[in-house]
Amino acid sequence: MNDPICAIATPYGVGAISIIRCSGHNTLKLVNNVFKGKDLTLAKANTLNYGYIVDDNQTIDEVMVSVFHAPHCFTGEESCEINCHGGIYNTNRVLECLLAHGFKLAEPGEFSRRAFLNGRIDLTQSEAIMDVISSSNDLALRASVNSLRKSTNKLVVNMRSHLVDLISKIEVNIDYPEYDDAIVMTDEIAIPMLHDLIDECETVLENSKIAVVAIHGIKTAIVGRPNVGKSSLLNRLLEEDKAIVTDIAGTTRDTIEGDLNLGGVTLKLIDTAGIRKSDDVVEQIGIERSKKALEEAELVLLLLEPTDELKDEDKELLKLSEGKKRIIIYNKADLKQRFTPLPDSIIISAKTGDGVEKLEKALIEITRINEFNVNDSNYLNNARHVAKMREALTSLKSALKGCEDHIDIDMIELDVKSAWYLLGEIIGDTNSDTLITELFSRFCLGK
Numbered sequence: 001m002n003d004p005i006c007a008i009a010t011p012y013g014v015g016a017i018s019i020i021r022c023s024g025h026n027t028l029k030l031v032n033n034v035f036k037g038k039d040l041t042l043a044k045a046n047t048l049n050y051g052y053i054v055d056d057n058q059t060i061d062e063v064m065v066s067v068f069h070a071p072h073c074f075t076g077e078e079s080c081e082i083n084c085h086g087g088i089y090n091t092n093r094v095l096e097c098l099l100a101h102g103f104k105l106a107e108p109g110e111f112s113r114r115a116f117l118n119g120r121i122d123l124t125q126s127e128a129i130m131d132v133i134s135s136s137n138d139l140a141l142r143a144s145v146n147s148l149r150k151s152t153n154k155l156v157v158n159m160r161s162h163l164v165d166l167i168s169k170i171e172v173n174i175d176y177p178e179y180d181d182a183i184v185m186t187d188e189i190a191i192p193m194l195h196d197l198i199d200e201c202e203t204v205l206e207n208s209k210i211a212v213v214a215i216h217g218i219k220t221a222i223v224g225r226p227n228v229g230k231s232s233l234l235n236r237l238l239e240e241d242k243a244i245v246t247d248i249a250g251t252t253r254d255t256i257e258g259d260l261n262l263g264g265v266t267l268k269l270i271d272t273a274g275i276r277k278s279d280d281v282v283e284q285i286g287i288e289r290s291k292k293a294l295e296e297a298e299l300v301l302l303l304l305e306p307t308d309e310l311k312d313e314d315k316e317l318l319k320l321s322e323g324k325k326r327i328i329i330y331n332k333a334d335l336k337q338r339f340t341p342l343p344d345s346i347i348i349s350a351k352t353g354d355g356v357e358k359l360e361k362a363l364i365e366i367t368r369i370n371e372f373n374v375n376d377s378n379y380l381n382n383a384r385h386v387a388k389m390r391e392a393l394t395s396l397k398s399a400l401k402g403c404e405d406h407i408d409i410d411m412i413e414l415d416v417k418s419a420w421y422l423l424g425e426i427i428g429d430t431n432s433d434t435l436i437t438e439l440f441s442r443f444c445l446g447k
Ligand SMILES: Nc1nc2c(ncn2[C@@H]2O[C@H](COP(=O)(O)OP(=O)(O)OP(=O)(O)O)[C@@H](O)[C@H]2O)c(=O)[nH]1
Pocket: 224, 225, 226, 227, 228, 229, 230, 231, 232, 233, 244, 245, 246, 247, 248, 249, 250, 251, 252, 253, 272, 273, 274, 275, 331, 332, 333, 334, 335, 348, 349, 350, 351, 352
């Protein structure tokens, strides 16, 4: 498992320096065999050592080698990083030299996997490393760094600890029935605890929805009949002439996207082709794309004209967007027609900008972005974690239903344990020994 491995850790290309990472059994001895300079096997931990990589008496590169001793380094193994000059050829030559002298080429993610297997980081932290790398805005970065600093781990460990409390109470009751009547046990102990756990899971999942929106942006489709001013609204919100605007109905044929930063959060706006019956093949394809954009959208901006009369297409769009987060907008308010707007709608003029500020406020409100505090640590920002938490919630609900239906407590315990395992999968801890150790640590002395 801890065979010596190495890999180039910097991007492929020419730069100031490139780094080759080495880790595993005998790493320092093996590197020392091709290193001319100080004896690396005697070098102190966390030192930088100047020298040359030499292969068959040929000097390949002038390098600095940082030396780390187990377990106080990323992988938890003896390891080093060779800082080469940042060229492609010389770096590859150093790598080849290491491969010829006892190292294996590391697989993708193998350093992090070893860090995880050696207990240096948990699964959420290894995923956070990837999330940090792929962050594209400040919130995403801060949320990933929080997770790197174990915020997700703490959240999950805390919930699991409540689950262990419940499991231990059930087990004690099975072995030493404090309550002769199992129904009393479930009604007085299990049901209130399960309610608390379910509430906690639901709160975290609800916060996670807001977090995901805040971090990754919300897909927002602008839909409506041709000519209602969808492209004008896109341009107005983005403050640029992104989409073509004309008074010809059917101007927009394909979806047009643009990111709107609102209060530090991204709305991924999608302008769509106007919905109507059309014989034009290109327009028909555009309309299909509009419907798809609407279907996939997390938020819909449905544009109407300022009149009482709803056309069939308007009715169709109102129906298609029902149940979704949506804002109904009457555009062209500057034309000042008398009409009775639908409830909770917003009246604007994309042309003059009137009402657009109100619309922006409504956008922030509907996404509840302003409720999200990246430092709160009561959310999950990784899709896998959210999926596992959802599964755990299903198990907890099943346990609660079991209690309410007065089924055998052993069966209820299975569901509670399943929730414990599922949450464990978030942090990469599904070892039943851990449950046993934790369980017994809660029993009183002598029992
Ligand atoms: N008076 C007035 N005209 C507007 C307003 N918004 C858009 N228009 C005009 O309405 C026409 C259509 O605007 P677009 O933004 O192209 O409409 P659209 O919904 O994107 O149309 P399609 O792409 O054909 O579906 C243009 O002539 C715009 O100048 C507004 O608030 N007031």
